[in-house]
Amino acid sequence: MNATSLKPKSAALQKTPLARLPYELxxxxxxxxxxxxxxxxxxxxxAAAGAGPYNAQNFTNFRKTHYKKWxxxxxxxxxxxxxxxxxRRELDAGGYSVLDKAIYDLAQQISDSDLDPARAATAISxxxxxxxxxERTRINSRRADLAAQALSIQRQKFEIQSCELFLKWFTDAxxxxxxxxxxxxxxxxxxxxxxxxxxxxxxxxxxxxxxxx
Amino acid sequence: xxxxxxxxxxxxxxxxxxxxxxxxxxxxELARRIRSRQMADGQWDEPNLREALALLExxxxxxxxxxxxxxDLAFQATSQGVLFRERNLP
Numbered sequence: 001m002n003a004t005s006l007k008p009k010s011a012a013l014q015k016t017p018l019a020r021l022p023y024e025l026x027x028x029x030x031x032x033x034x035x036x037x038x039x040x041x042x043x044x045x046x047a048a049a050g051a052g053p054y055n056a057q058n059f060t061n062f063r064k065t066h067y068k069k070w071x072x073x074x075x076x077x078x079x080x081x082x083x084x085x086x087x088r089r090e091l092d093a094g095g096y097s098v099l100d101k102a103i104y105d106l107a108q109q110i111s112d113s114d115l116d117p118a119r120a121a122t123a124i125s126x127x128x129x130x131x132x133x134x135e136r137t138r139i140n141s142r143r144a145d146l147a148a149q150a151l152s153i154q155r156q157k158f159e160i161q162s163c164e165l166f167l168k169w170f171t172d173a174x175x176x177x178x179x180x181x182x183x184x185x186x187x188x189x190x191x192x193x194x195x196x197x198x199x200x201x202x203x204x205x206x207x208x209x210x211x212x213x
Numbered sequence: 214x215x216x217x218x219x220x221x222x223x224x225x226x227x228x229x230x231x232x233x234x235x236x237x238x239x240x241x242e243l244a245r246r247i248r249s250r251q252m253a254d255g256q257w258d259e260p261n262l263r264e265a266l267a268l269l270e271x272x273x274x275x276x277x278x279x280x281x282x283x284x285d286l287a288f289q290a291t292s293q294g295v296l297f298r299e300r301n302l303p
Contacts, residue, residue, distance in 0.1 A: 022241070023240065023258075024239055027240070028284040028285060031286070077263065077267040080267040080271065081271040083271065085273075098274070098293075099293065101300070105220075107272060108272075111268055
């Protein structure tokens with residue numbers, strides 16, 4: 001059934017004059033019939049709306065035709081609403097919102113299609129998870145590249161600083177004296193440290209500043 | 214109606230409802246406004262509009278509004294519906 005089947009066909013209009021009522025009045029009539037309003041009360045309401053009165057046969061014919069189709073239509077509309085609600089909830093669970101136009105368009109396309117709404121929405125959420133995981137991997141890879149570049153720069157900096165220090169100490173008589181002495185390498189290193197890093201050792205000894213180890 | 218026409222009708226409905234968030238519209242009132250502003254082309258009628266509103270209800274963009282003293286059925290934009298219209302529709 002589709003929405004247009006609710007239009008009364010011309011051949012049946014003679015038998016169902018109630019079907020010629022305007023759309024809103026027909027809808028309200030159906031709701032009153034659903035709630036079992038008696039014909040007298042319905043006629044009173046229709047009279048107030050400028051229509052009727054209608055006899056028992058008119059109501060009987062209307063119930064058998066238009067009202068029956070209206071009930072089926074209400075069930076169809078409920079199904080549309082429930083189906084779309086399912087889609088929305090599944091998309092929400094996947095972190096998507098129908099306030100995003102792209103997601104809204106997707107939701108209505110799924111609703112208009114024959115796809116199982118829960119499965120379609122779940123598949124979309126799984127796709128998002130996969131895309132997010134892939135993006136995370138790409139970001140981690142980029143971070144690793146940047147860390148490697150930083151390490152390389154640090155190494156180059158250390159090498160240059162070491163060479164600069166060597167050239168500086170080579171011109172220092174005290175440093176040359178230590179280097180050319182007969183002491184072991186470890187004793188020469190300790191002697192050079194005491195000579196050129198005494199202030200740093202003093203600062204470390206105070207315990208007020210934490211130096212990198 | 215094809216799917217594209219349905220989508221246009223849905224957007225016309227949510228636009229009008231969201232632009233008037235304080236009031237509820239019956240199907241007939243909504244249809245009159247859409248037609249007078251020529252917001253939806255092609256052949257469509259009140260049952261098509263009712264179906265469009267059912268989908269918008271499912272998406273949480275509109276709500277049914279019942280008159281406790283009568284049997285007329287009306288629809289009103291939700292706060293989500295108003296937000297959707299502001300963000301996405303011209």
